[in-house]
Amino acid sequence: MRFGRRPHLHLEVEVSIVHVEGVRKVFGQGDLAVEALRQVSFSVEPGELMALLGPSGSGKSTLLLCISLIQEPTSGLIMMNGQKIYDNGWTGIDVRRFRRENIGFIFQAHNLIPFLNARDNIGIALEINGIKPKAARKRALELLDYLELSHRATALPATLSGGEQQRVAIGRALANSPSIILADEPTAALDTSRGTKVMELLKRIAREQRTAVITVTHDIRMIEGFDTIYHLADGALVADVDPSASHG
Numbered sequence: 001m002r003f004g005r006r007p008h009l010h011l012e013v014e015v016s017i018v019h020v021e022g023v024r025k026v027f028g029q030g031d032l033a034v035e036a037l038r039q040v041s042f043s044v045e046p047g048e049l050m051a052l053l054g055p056s057g058s059g060k061s062t063l064l065l066c067i068s069l070i071q072e073p074t075s076g077l078i079m080m081n082g083q084k085i086y087d088n089g090w091t092g093i094d095v096r097r098f099r100r101e102n103i104g105f106i107f108q109a110h111n112l113i114p115f116l117n118a119r120d121n122i123g124i125a126l127e128i129n130g131i132k133p134k135a136a137r138k139r140a141l142e143l144l145d146y147l148e149l150s151h152r153a154t155a156l157p158a159t160l161s162g163g164e165q166q167r168v169a170i171g172r173a174l175a176n177s178p179s180i181i182l183a184d185e186p187t188a189a190l191d192t193s194r195g196t197k198v199m200e201l202l203k204r205i206a207r208e209q210r211t212a213v214i215t216v217t218h219d220i221r222m223i224e225g226f227d228t229i230y231h232l233a234d235g236a237l238v239a240d241v242d243p244s245a246s247h248g
Helices: 060-067 095-102 118-128 133-146 162-174 192-209 243-247
Strands: 018-027 034-044 049-053 075-080 083-087 103-107 180-184 212-216 228-233 236-240
Touching (some): 018 060, 034 060, 034 228, 034 236, 049 060, 049 192, 083 095, 095 103, 118 133, 118 162, 133 162, 162 192, 180 192, 192 212
Parallel strands (some): 049 212, 103 180
Antiparallel strands (some): 018 075, 075 083, 228 236
C-alpha cells in the first residue's frame, strides 16, 4: 500500500489504466467562481484498488464525475488505456461509447430496474452495447455465478436483500468487461457485514479481472487491503492516509 508519496506520473502514462494530471474544475465565474478541483494528479494501474477519502464538499464526487467522463474538467489531462480523452478539452473521441465500453459504475443506490429480474438487470447493459439478447443472458448468468448469486437469477430487485441488490449492481458494472470500475459510496446503504462482503468482492474483481477500481467512501473500515489511499480536501489531494492511524 502506498503512503505519503505521489505516483511518478510521466513514467506511468503508457501502462496506467487511468492517468489524471493537473485536473482542475471551476464552477461559476469571477467573484463567484469556486475551484472544486485543484491540480489533481494520480495514476491507477491494472488490478489496483484506489480509495478516495474526504469530508462532504471536498470534491470527491466532482472528481469521480470527471474521471467517469460525465463532467468536463476546466483544464488538465485525462488518459485511459493509453488514450487521451481530455487534454484541456475533449479530444474528439466518442466519449459516450468509450464510457460504455470501458467504465463500470457502482453507486450507493443500486439503481436496479424494478420490473427486471437480476439476470435481465445485468443483461440490459450488454444489449445497450449491441449484444444480442441470447448472448447477453448467457453472460449475465455467468456473472451471477461468479458473484455467487446464480440461485437468484430470476428474482426481482424488491425480493433481494440489500447486499444481493448491490451484487447485482456490481454484475451490471462488470457486464461489458470494463478496465475501470468507479464506485461511489458502494457500502453506505449496507450494514457493516454486508458492506465488508461487497468490498471483498471488489478486491477479488480487481485481482482476478485486472480491473482498476476507484472507490469513494467515508468509511475507512471498508478499505482495508486497498493499494492506494488518497485524501481530498478543498479540491486538492493533500496526502495518502494510513488507515491504521485512525485506530490508534
